Amino acid sequence: MFKKIMKGGHRKPSKSDATDPSAYAFGPPGNCNSGSVSTTNVVVNHASRPGPAASGPNSNCTTGVVTLAPPTGSIEPLPLFRDVPASERQNLFIRKLQICCYQFDFSDTLKSAREKEIKRQTLLELVDVIQSGSGKITETCQEEMIRMISVNIFRCLPPAAHENTGQENADPEEDEPYLEPSWPHLQLVYELLLRYVVSSDTDTKIAKRYIDHSFVLKLLDLFNSEDPREREYLKTILHRIYGKFMVHRPFIRKAINNIFYRFIYETERHSGVGELLEILGSIINGFALPMKEEHKLFLVRALIPLHKPKSIAIYHQQLSYCITQFVEKDFKLADTVVRGLLKYWPLTNCQKEVLFLGELEEVLEATQSAEFQRCMVPLFRQIARCLNSSHFQVAERALFLWNNEHIVGLIAQNRGVVLPIIFEALEKNIRSHWNQAVHGLTVNVRKMFMEMDIELFEECQRQYTEREMKAKDVEEQRELAWKRLADVAAQRGGDYMVTV
Numbered sequence: 001m002f003k004k005i006m007k008g009g010h011r012k013p014s015k016s017d018a019t020d021p022s023a024y025a026f027g028p029p030g031n032c033n034s035g036s037v038s039t040t041n042v043v044v045n046h047a048s049r050p051g052p053a054a055s056g057p058n059s060n061c062t063t064g065v066v067t068l069a070p071p072t073g074s075i076e077p078l079p080l081f082r083d084v085p086a087s088e089r090q091n092l093f094i095r096k097l098q099i100c101c102y103q104f105d106f107s108d109t110l111k112s113a114r115e116k117e118i119k120r121q122t123l124l125e126l127v128d129v130i131q132s133g134s135g136k137i138t139e140t141c142q143e144e145m146i147r148m149i150s151v152n153i154f155r156c157l158p159p160a161a162h163e164n165t166g167q168e169n170a171d172p173e174e175d176e177p178y179l180e181p182s183w184p185h186l187q188l189v190y191e192l193l194l195r196y197v198v199s200s201d202t203d204t205k206i207a208k209r210y211i212d213h214s215f216v217l218k219l220l221d222l223f224n225s226e227d228p229r230e231r232e233y234l235k236t237i238l239h240r241i242y243g244k245f246m247v248h249r250p251f252i253r254k255a256i257n258n259i260f261y262r263f264i265y266e267t268e269r270h271s272g273v274g275e276l277l278e279i280l281g282s283i284i285n286g287f288a289l290p291m292k293e294e295h296k297l298f299l300v301r302a303l304i305p306l307h308k309p310k311s312i313a314i315y316h317q318q319l320s321y322c323i324t325q326f327v328e329k330d331f332k333l334a335d336t337v338v339r340g341l342l343k344y345w346p347l348t349n350c351q352k353e354v355l356f357l358g359e360l361e362e363v364l365e366a367t368q369s370a371e372f373q374r375c376m377v378p379l380f381r382q383i384a385r386c387l388n389s390s391h392f393q394v395a396e397r398a399l400f401l402w403n404n405e406h407i408v409g410l411i412a413q414n415r416g417v418v419l420p421i422i423f424e425a426l427e428k429n430i431r432s433h434w435n436q437a438v439h440g441l442t443v444n445v446r447k448m449f450m451e452m453d454i455e456l457f458e459e460c461q462r463q464y465t466e467r468e469m470k471a472k473d474v475e476e477q478r479e480l481a482w483k484r485l486a487d488v489a490a491q492r493g494g495d496y497m498v499t500v
Contacts, residue, residue, distance in 0.1 A: 075099060075115045078122070081129060093129070093141050096122050097148045100189070106181035116185070123188035130195040139206055145196065146210040152189040154218050157225055160269065177271075178226040190233040197240045204245055211241060213251050220255050223272030235275040239282060253298070256280065260302045268309045277306075277318035284325040291330050299326050299333065304340035312352060320359040327366040334371035337363050342378055350391040357386065357397040364407050372410045380418050384425040387442070392435035399441040402448060412452050419449055423460040424467075 078099065084092055099122050104112050126145075130137070137145070158178055180186055196202055197211070219241075222234055242252050256276050263270045287295055303326070306312070306319055327334050341360060346352040360379075364372070386398035401407050411418050426449075429442040450457045 075102070075118050077118050080125065090138055090141060093126075093137075094144050096126060097141075097144045100126070100148050101151045103151070104182070104185070106184075120184060120188065123185065123192065127188060127192045127195055130192060130199060133199060133201050136201050142196075142206060143210055145192070146215070149189055149193050150215070150218075152186065153193075153222065157222070160226065160271075177228060180225070180227045180230060183227070183229060186230065187233070190230070190237065194233065194237050194240065197237060197244060202244075208245055208247060211245065211248075213248070216241065216248055216252060217255055220252075220259060223259070223276060224270055226271050231272050231275045234272070235278055239279050242279065242283065253283070253294075257298060257302050260306060264302075264305050264308060268311065273306070274315035274318050277315055277322055281318060281321045281325060284322055284329065287329055289329065295326075296333070299323075300336065300340070304337065305344070307341065307344040307356070310349070313355065316355045316359070320355075320362060323359065324362045324366060327363055331366065331368045331371060334363060334367040335374040338367075338375040338379055342375075342382055345382060350389070350394050353386065353389070353391075353394045354397050357394070357401070361401055361404055361407065364401075364410065365404060367410070369410060369413060373414060376410075376414055376417060377421070380421045384422045387422065387425040388428055388433075390434070392438050395429070395433065395435070395438045396441065399438065399445055402441075402445045408448070415449065415452050415456060419453075419456060419460055420463070423464055427464060 078092060078096055081089055081092060100119055102115070102119060104116050104119070106116075160178075196207075216238075219234060219238055223231060225231055225234075238252070242249055256279075259270065259276065260273070263273060284295075303319065303322055306315075312319070323337055327337055338360070341356060341363070345356060383398055383401070386394050389395045389398075402411075426442055426446050429438060430446065433439050433442070
């Protein structure tokens with residue numbers, strides 16, 4: 001029985017199969033489903049990422065569908081749209097979509113070169129048709145077009161560089177990005193999808209049947225592509241989908257949340273975090289006031305924890321913009337944001353500290369006095385530590401905060417609390433910091449406080465001097481105590497004493 005099953009599973013193709021046009025998706029016009037190309041089970045996945053099992057022992061992909069390239073010479077160029085009567089253009093459109101369903105091996109540039117060029121020219125013509133808006137596309141054509149797009153873009157992503165080498169601690173910034181070999185075709189497919197989404201002829205009531213939640217989720221999976229050109233197209237397309245399909249908006253936000261959660265708490269590796277944050281920056285900018293609780297939770301649970309991963313430098317600019325947008329939209333969130341930054345403040349990564357200080361300045365610039373007062377004590381304790389950092393860029397960046405007029409205004413209003421916290425750090429810098437630039441900036445800040453309130457400055461100086469004298473007395477007492485112990489030990493048995 002087992003032998004019969006095995007023989008049945010590997011049937012040799014007959015001559016009739018080889019000559020049957022439907023075997024290569026050339027069925028009757030308007031019936032793309034009759035061919036071997038099917039996209040109902042297409043999923044984006046990768047062997048190293050959780051997902052459905054591969055479809056067979058010889059499959060290197062988890063899509064469940066493999067669209068083979070046609071035999072050499074089996075594709076012939078179809079006539080141009082302008083060369084056929086209007087009544088035949090719908091059927092011609094579908095036939096062209098069927099040609100574009102073929103997948104080719106781009107590892108060998110000479111292999112199927114003629115067929116690749118035919119597909120490329122066909123895609124260019126389809127893009128031109130959608131872009132020109134010369135005629136409204138029927139629902140059948142829209143369905144077949146989304147299927148063709150799905151066949152081409154939803155695929156297995158290659159393993160990342162660290163997965164190939166096994167270096168889990170490799171720096172993502174140093175990884176060479178993998179450039180998709182099939183980009184000459186893939187770019188045109190993305191362009192076709194973009195033109196379809198932004199077209200004024202596209203009816204969202206019809207389009208949402210095909211650009212559904214499943215389609216959007218697969219698009220989001222593709223953001224993990226290492227090819228920056230692909231991520232740029234995906235960013236633009238997803239942003240347009242969010243703008244046009246209001247029904248998908250909550251789903252898209254939730255799906256992006258989930259990507260961030262997995263990145264923060266599981267993998268700490270994802271190629272498209274920066275692009276997703278760019279989309280969110282525009283979305284946050286459009287939030288209505290008063291802000292929904294859902295959006296505030298997104299800030300606390302996803303955006304602020306994104307400061308935790310080591311690879312923050314790759315996407316920090318976009319993250320900082322999103323955070324600042326929240327504070328500008330609702331100034332009451334400033335305290336939450338500042339405390340969140342302090343929670344994830346780096347202890348040993350100086351470059352990361354410089355990024356945090358830059359972001360902190362942008363947040364404080366949008367902060368009002370009441371919110372500043374809520375967080376100023378823990379905030380300036382951290383700034384004091386930064387002022388005394390032996391890494392000159394950290395100390396310098398902290399001192400640059402006093403170049404911002406708005407921040408200086410907030411400090412001046414609350415100088416009675418701020419100056420006592422940072423006075424000791426300023427004095428230590430002036431006395432012993434090795435970097436001349438830091439020393440000069442510290443002198444300027446010290447002078448600024450003297451001009452603000454000389455009495456407060458002198459009081460802080462007096463208290464600092466008293467603390468220094470007390471500390472010196474304590475140190476002297478400690479040394480005397482150790483000296484007495486050493487003398488007593490020497491009298492009782494100096495032969496057995498070990499001196500250090």
